[in-house]
Amino acid sequence: MIQAIYSATAGMINQQTIVEVVTNNLANSSTYGYKSDELSFGRILGTLTPTKSGGAIYSINNIDNIVIKYGTDFNQGGMQRTDNVLDLALDGDGFFAIQYPDGIRYTRSGNFSKN
Incomplete structure (x- = not known):
């Protein structure tokens, strides 16, 4: 049982x-x-x-x-060209390190923007 x-x-x-x-x-x-x-x-x-x-x-x-x-x-995923100068892509291993108020966060998303 x-x-x-x-x-x-x-x-x-x-x-x-x-x-x-x-x-x-x-x-x-x-x-x-x-x-x-x-x-x-x-x-x-x-x-x-x-x-x-x-x-x-x-x-x-x-x-x-x-x-x-x-x-x-x-x-690695596919890359696509954009017309945005703030769009970045990583080729190979690694992450973007983004500083937040509560610490660093890591991402592979490269669609950045200005404040």
Whole structure:
């Protein structure tokens, strides 16, 4: 019974992660310099391990398509020429360091403007 609840909970958390990543990628699809998040999926099989007292410890059992890797894709995106002299692009690794009142923030978005 407990194992079934654990499996159902793991499945719900997995689906929640998928929805969060997909909606974040969609919401930022038109943001200059945005680096999308990626998910990798795998399968976890269960095991039953006997204990010295004659009992057993149940491990995760047969969860398909679970998120096993979650990270940001930092591959170089395409560049597009603009007529704005304040538009900059980074070729290769690196970020623009922007000074804010509460500290430095890093971005790859190069669509700058004057105050």
